[in-house]
Amino acid sequence: MKTIFTKTSGLTERPFHYCPGCTHGIIHRLIGELLEEMNLIEKAIGVAPVGCAGFCENYFSCDMIGAAHGRAVAVATGAKRARPDRFVFTYQGDGDGASIGLAETVSAAARGEKISSIFVNNAIYGMTGGQMAPTSLVGQRTSTSPYGRDAVTMGFPLDLPKILTQVEGAVYVASVSVESPQAIKETKKALRKAFQIQLDGLGYSFVSILSTCPTNWGVDPVEALDWLTTKMKPYFALGELKTPALEGGSNS
Amino acid sequence: MKTIFTKTSGLTERPFHYCPGCTHGIIHRLIGELLEEMNLIEKAIGVAPVGCAGFCENYFSCDMIGAAHGRAVAVATGAKRARPDRFVFTYQGDGDGASIGLAETVSAAARGEKISSIFVNNAIYGMTGGQMAPTSLVGQRTSTSPYGRDAVTMGFPLDLPKILTQVEGAVYVASVSVESPQAIKETKKALRKAFQIQLDGLGYSFVSILSTCPTNWGVDPVEALDWLTTKMKPYFALGELKTPALEGGSNS
Amino acid sequence: MTSGITKYLFAGFGGQGVLFIGKVMAQAAMLAKRQVTWIPAYGPEMRGGTANCSVIISNKRIGSPTVGKPDIALVMNEASYQKFIASVVPGGTLYVNSSIVPDLPGRDDIQVVRVPVNDIAHEIGEAKVANIVMLGVIQALTPTLEDEILIKALVELAGKKPELADLNSRAFKAGIEYARKHV
Amino acid sequence: MTSGITKYLFAGFGGQGVLFIGKVMAQAAMLAKRQVTWIPAYGPEMRGGTANCSVIISNKRIGSPTVGKPDIALVMNEASYQKFIASVVPGGTLYVNSSIVPDLPGRDDIQVVRVPVNDIAHEIGEAKVANIVMLGVIQALTPTLEDEILIKALVELAGKKPELADLNSRAFKAGIEYARKHV
Amino acid sequence: MKNVVKINVERCKSCGLCVHTCPKKILKIGDKPNSKGFYAVEMTDQSLCIGCAFCGLICPDLALEIYREEKGE
Amino acid sequence: MKNVVKINVERCKSCGLCVHTCPKKILKIGDKPNSKGFYAVEMTDQSLCIGCAFCGLICPDLALEIYREEKGE
């Protein structure tokens, strides 16, 4: 019997705690597969955020550190500078990376830290029960924007990858998604590139991944894929926004 | 006798404590003049940083609040939301606004806070005696980059105005300078526009001003003007980077 | 149930509505001018994790609002059964959702009442009201307050949704009836 | 100067080199195998603000490293004169940079030595060494350590710059000479 | 040659993403709850499966494995 | 018509920016220290002043004011 698709050794056996249909699980699997395929399981140090993925150290087969909310990039910086021979990545939500941890993310990018950040943008604070995130869309109802996000008083969604294109030390910036098998394959490609860039010592690599939160969006998992496609994708700049070959970014 | 040039009532009588030739004083004067000319002295609330300008509440004729290091924008947000009828501005150094206060600056911009930030970039930490700033140039020797800023380990200068062009709620972003009477006049224009944008309720306005620090650069004041012109100006994107008319910015 | 004080524990998966029936109890107690406290506890997971709440109804001022040893406990899933069966006060009652919880070793010193509330709810046509059915069962067998006041609380908590109020009332009555017939 | 302990205070504008001559003293004391402490104090301004340092040289272990009442004080500018004249211990000595500090009301119970060190330094050809000139004056009139050891310290602190060491030594000697001649 | 989708019933959370994504529409939500109360997904007609692995790619909970039985196996 | 540059000696910090900036090169650092020890700037030839105010614009310490004496004043 030929195996077409099976679980990677980059992940432990532990079932995920995520809600049904939450695409955090898909993203985990891609990372796990790359850890295995790129032979990084024994070399990687992952940094977990606070957020729904705050327990992800249980799932990745490599060594893991649990950071304080928003500080994963600082923790990863500390770890990578201590062990430059290791592969160090962060896994963070949009609140973690783009709100409380914004200074850490942008500053590490500016310093060109040789780490890779995976930024899971679900346009909401999942873990704490659905509050507005910096990435929540205009008009989006959340538990702290009960009348919908109003651009005049609450501002506009923060497009962190777009910002990072303007930061010299960020050498690879991609914005991808997971609503379909095709999108998932693209995402894996972007992650592989990001990881390779770290291994090549080129600088900071950052992959933003649009993800769903059926629970707090108040829709079923399949509808959530649709919401992601029709609402989120049009707002956030998508693609490889900056690559080492293509300095300056494709969005300019 | 006709007055061609005299001290504005937007500043108090108190002499500045700045080092000889430090251009913080020029920037102060421009702000003071605009407070007077735009009739804002009784309406303005200024927020002072921690940094060499940390005592600037003594100089501006309007009400002033002294913030913690890096938090001027958050303080200004708190004040403006409390008194939307007031004119609220921050005056900050590059360490204050682009290092410890980076999240505050970018987040306020994203929210489109109706405040104006004046960002004085002298490529160094002046007050604490000349440590490396996020804006220090590659190769620049400072007391914490004694062998010169090395891009590989310490990263690249952070160009905050450039970053802010990518943030939707930042409606006016200018990057100007003060090394000559012409540059000073341009700077005043930019400041006036920034202030007017706040008065018109359009969103966040941000003026970055390249400034000198003869003391910590270790050069005399006149040489400092030259250093600014020949070293700093080529690195940082200059001009009106984003205006309400010209959404998206002139740098793209 | 000593000295006019009754302590409840309602436990299950998140999503099974155990917090809600605790709220109904608490609201009803307040309407009845009794003293009352309601405390929730969640697991760290957003959905599918465990959730429970403790309710105390009392004639006099309530000191401790925590319920370590409930007089009346309800378990809507197996994990909660395992976790809480030992805590029920001797002489107390444990209600078990037998639609989901298998027949497990019990205790001799408490009453264990097994009710297939999911199935009953299914019959009413709305699987979601299994919790309210159970509330009816509890009310039928170990009442602390009047039926009417519980129904009033149910209606109040339905807010401006009359269909919901109606559905809930029907489920509640179904629970009462089932208990009177079968237990 | 009780029990082999001497307390110094050197005060002036930032930039006048008062911290440096304190360091020279401290370095010399260490070379002489005496106990020593050196403490700086700055104003909040970067330049032109006030700066001072306290040095204690002692034969036995030094308790308090702070100098509230100096035996020997030096004031290089008027503000420091105003601030510190009252603190000098009765019987102590106050050195005043008379190139800058005007003739102000003094004290009867201390010795006040006025020296135009800026002018003397100007004569040597380097205005910046006024501080070292004053160090020479102090050494001439109220020595705690040997001349040679102070010169050694001056040379050591000049690091790898022989011209600087030379200049400093000359200024130091000019101070000594001036004091012997004029005071 | 036959493609086999192995469903790990205990890992399935009944989210329906595979059902939605399968191009052959041969998966459906089942009617037996697993030990966690989730109605695991079921295969309706294995023979129609083209082994595209879309279901496995989209499944967030690693509940699916896909194999190909070579002829004669 | 004559342009007058008023120098506030006590505010001047002797930085030399005005000296550097004046198009007519008529300002110079003086040789008398003010009470803070700074050698304030001095005007060498007022009559050459064109009243451009560049000196005032560049002075970081508000030490300069510029006036124009109208004819007959």
Next chain:
Amino acid sequence: MAMLMKGNEAIAEAAIQAGCRLFYGYPITPSTEIPEYMSKKMKSSGGTYLQAESEVAAINMVYGAGAVGERVMTGTSSPGFSLMQEGLSYLFAAEIPCVIVDVMRSGPGLGGLGPTQADYFQLTKGGGHGDYHGIVLAPASVQEMVDLTKEAFDIADYYRNLVIVAVDGILGQMMEPVEFPPYQGRKLSPKTWAASGAEGRPKNNVISYYLTPDLGESENLRWGQKISLMKESEQRFSEYLMDDAEFAFVAFGTSARITETAVDMLREEGIKVGLFRPVTLWPFPEKGLSARLPQIKGLMSVELSSGQMVEDVKLIVNGQAPVGLCKRQGGMTPEPEEVVDAFKKQLLGRGQG
């Protein structure tokens, strides 16, 4: 009319009724209902809810709104409260009135979501730098959360000082019937010091630094006088069966509620115990406790921590009676029976012997 309300929501509603028109916060379990309630209700009350990018930003927004003279609040839980420590020290030094809610969750670190009182030191001794204190109010019921939150704003304005409302996660999440009597604020002087725009008056500066040590000392002494005044005037406590008590429990918040039941149980056994409940954690109600000491043979602090308040109790008792400790940690709460047992083991033997 009474209504059933969660503690967190009751705090939020009380704040609005007390004239709080600005809320800046960052969500964190188990305090999130406060920002959620505010986001729903502030607008229609003519106020502003703003979600800050972090707790650091939130406390500094509070600083800004307080500095211009408006009534302002933030709410958070332990890790977020830790991030506010620099801000609290600044708020004190700049003498900016404001109200901060800490709904404590178990630590240290990320810890868990269970209730705790282990922020006691941080709350009362000053988790930030320098000599300063916030007044710390510790309600023990949802009703008291309403009453004290309203008062908090008055006290803050009266002293120009930060006031902290501290509850554990149970109180924040608990529902109890609660009433909202009409708010009658204290008479307070106008905020002439505020940096609200210098219209028609000389300019104001609101700052937190001093230029010289002399000034630093005189400022610190002035603040010290305010601290003494607050210590003198703001001690609050509540007693349960203390009149004839020979033994006193000392407990606040949820542990006080649990202890109340333990007192009842011991009283049923004929043992004369009572409960002394600090309502202000700072200033600690030392006058009230001292007044009881003559009649007391032993005391026991009941805490959801490793034992922090017990230090303050000991400082007051000063060796005059044995002081015991009954504690649970990490999100656990003791059963009243445990409190009874601990009492019997640690004190009853000794106190009678």
Next chain:
Amino acid sequence: MAMLMKGNEAIAEAAIQAGCRLFYGYPITPSTEIPEYMSKKMKSSGGTYLQAESEVAAINMVYGAGAVGERVMTGTSSPGFSLMQEGLSYLFAAEIPCVIVDVMRSGPGLGGLGPTQADYFQLTKGGGHGDYHGIVLAPASVQEMVDLTKEAFDIADYYRNLVIVAVDGILGQMMEPVEFPPYQGRKLSPKTWAASGAEGRPKNNVISYYLTPDLGESENLRWGQKISLMKESEQRFSEYLMDDAEFAFVAFGTSARITETAVDMLREEGIKVGLFRPVTLWPFPEKGLSARLPQIKGLMSVELSSGQMVEDVKLIVNGQAPVGLCKRQGGMTPEPEEVVDAFKKQLLGRGQG
């Protein structure tokens, strides 16, 4: 050979000699010489100096380097230390060894640059959330700054606990002759727990949370045992003329130096006083002080704060003798004469009467 060195630089050099290879920091007066020295020397020592974007980032970088098992340090001053409080609580919970230097400057708020000891509570009680403690070392001379900094790394690794070196601004800025004897570290077990890459072993997680209150309690009890062990084993103090003393001063750091002179002055008057100097502020050297109590008629805490350590002194004295306080604040230090006067006024009359 002795060399003249600033306290801050001595700390930095000692750290490098103790094998610290990572320094993450953010400049702040009066601790800035530490990062400056590190930026100069780390590279040639094979280590890394990195300027963080803030103190919050710095402490979390420390967390990262400590978690992978390397020796790491940061240094800051009071406001920066306040910003690190969340991080400290996390470091404790994740049991990550590291060394943090707090060169205290006067507060609260932005305050001033003068020396102070007013971070005492924040340092010793835990300015962050939850039950935790760092070991706090308080040297009183530049030489001791060297010796204790080296030890700090060993202690940190031994207990897997954060260790804080706390000095006031005077000690940080002061120059004294200092020697660097060769570093001989403790024998320590390898860091098998570190998340350093799972090469050839099962994976490690370094985390700071627990999922349930039960776990939370058992973790807290385990940490509590470590705290007890550290309390038992790490108390350090130094005494000056205590053998026949009838009165004891208690003071640390600069105020201990000043008090030493005051002791000399009082001894000259024939008054039998001595100085008890805590070298560890946490654990407070309660065994040492208790041992002296029988001979002591009165104690006086001498502090650069409103009086914070005096609470710990009182907790130990527990009413057995009067406890006085001599204090200066806001960046001021007392003259030895002032200490003498305060002693005479507060204690001498009472102690003899």
